[in-house]
Amino acid sequence: MNNSDLATLLKEVRKSAAKAAAFQLNELNRFNASDIVYKGKNDLVSYVDKQTEEMLVADLSKLLPEASIMAEEGGIKDNKTLQWVIDPLDGTTNYLHRLPVFSISIALREHGKEIAGLVHEANKNECFYAWENGGAYCNDEKIKVSQATTLDRSLIATGFPYSLLDKTDAYFEIMKELLLQSHGLRRFGSAAVDLCYTACGRFEGYFEFNLKDWDVAAGTLIVKEAGGKVTDFNGGDNYRSGHEVLATGHIHEELLKVIQKHW
Ligand code: IPD
Ligand code: CA
Ligand code: CA
Numbered sequence: 001m002n003n004s005d006l007a008t009l010l011k012e013v014r015k016s017a018a019k020a021a022a023f024q025l026n027e028l029n030r031f032n033a034s035d036i037v038y039k040g041k042n043d044l045v046s047y048v049d050k051q052t053e054e055m056l057v058a059d060l061s062k063l064l065p066e067a068s069i070m071a072e073e074g075g076i077k078d079n080k081t082l083q084w085v086i087d088p089l090d091g092t093t094n095y096l097h098r099l100p101v102f103s104i105s106i107a108l109r110e111h112g113k114e115i116a117g118l119v120h121e122a123n124k125n126e127c128f129y130a131w132e133n134g135g136a137y138c139n140d141e142k143i144k145v146s147q148a149t150t151l152d153r154s155l156i157a158t159g160f161p162y163s164l165l166d167k168t169d170a171y172f173e174i175m176k177e178l179l180l181q182s183h184g185l186r187r188f189g190s191a192a193v194d195l196c197y198t199a200c201g202r203f204e205g206y207f208e209f210n211l212k213d214w215d216v217a218a219g220t221l222i223v224k225e226a227g228g229k230v231t232d233f234n235g236g237d238n239y240r241s242g243h244e245v246l247a248t249g250h251i252h253e254e255l256l257k258v259i260q261k262h263w
Contacts, residue, residue: 001082006116006131009063009108013118014127016059017104020052021122024089028098036096046096049073053088056106060084067108072214083109087214090119091190105192107217112240117218119192128196130225136199145228145249146201151258154204154251155183157194161210171209173262181258191242195219198247199226205255209233211242223247233259 001009027048035046053073061069068078071086084106089095091102100123108116118129128143130136136143148154156178161171178185186203188194192215194206199222220230220239229252231237232244239245248255 001110001115003131003134006108007134010116010118010129010131012063013060013106013116014120014129016056016063017106017118017120017127019059020055020088020104021120021125023055024048024052024095024102024104025122028095046092048095049089049092052104053086056086056088056104057084060086060106064108070213072212081111083112085109085114085214085217087192087212090192090215091188094189099189101188101190101193103190103192103196105214105218107214107221109217114217114221117221119196119218119222121190121193121196126196128199128219128222130199130222132221132225134225136222136226138196138200143200144226145199145223146204147250148204149250151178151181151204151251151254153183154255155186155202156255157186157188157197157203157206159189159191159194159208159211160187163210167209167263170262174207174259177258177262178255191215191245192219195223195245195247198249199223199228201249204251205246205248207233207246207255207259208242209244211245213240213242216240216242216245220245220247231256233263 067082068080070076087105095102104120106118116131120127197203198206230247232239
């Protein structure tokens, strides 16, 4: 797809995401604990996740009927050249506890690579989006990563692990070192939001492991289009599965060094 097609497509995706976000905000005061289902230990889901996904899949399939869909609550349907990668509600645990940080994450991949991405954060009514070689935006403003170049001038975001427990000690060592060397650590509870806040310079860096494609597909493109860098914990390109993600503005080497020392 060419650049202007992607920009036009994203305008429509923004409308769908805004509609879905309005639904999520509306439901926030309605549902109760009995609406929560456990997919696994600490892996929660509700009808809000599922209905949001249905709304998005319906809209996105109409927009681009030739694309297949990978969505968190519905699994993978085919694997075509073009593919939507959707997390209908990133930050479900926050949502279910009524903490105001959650988002909708939608990416479009072509041959397995992101060419467009959008993250809509309902509570602040911020829509982050980017397309390949088109730059990154929040609402209608262009965004760029923080210009800080050292860890001691940086605020770092992460996600606490709740599985892959053999890595827990290494992870705590990394956190300890970062707490001592940086402005501090934050755990907001939505990987997509963490990535977008890195893209617009609120965080200088973000790292997490054991995520999935739909957690990171849109946000990583947004970071890169905002001038940032995204790698796995070896400094390589293998971050798309979400298994290891390190995203930064201008502190990549320093942060990577701390992670590698303990990983
Ligand atoms: C979760 C969020 C969270 C991250 C978790 C993810 P979900 O996604 O992105 O920040 O730490 O590991 O699973 O389950 O709320 O869509
Ligand atoms: Ca998620
Ligand atoms: Ca989710």
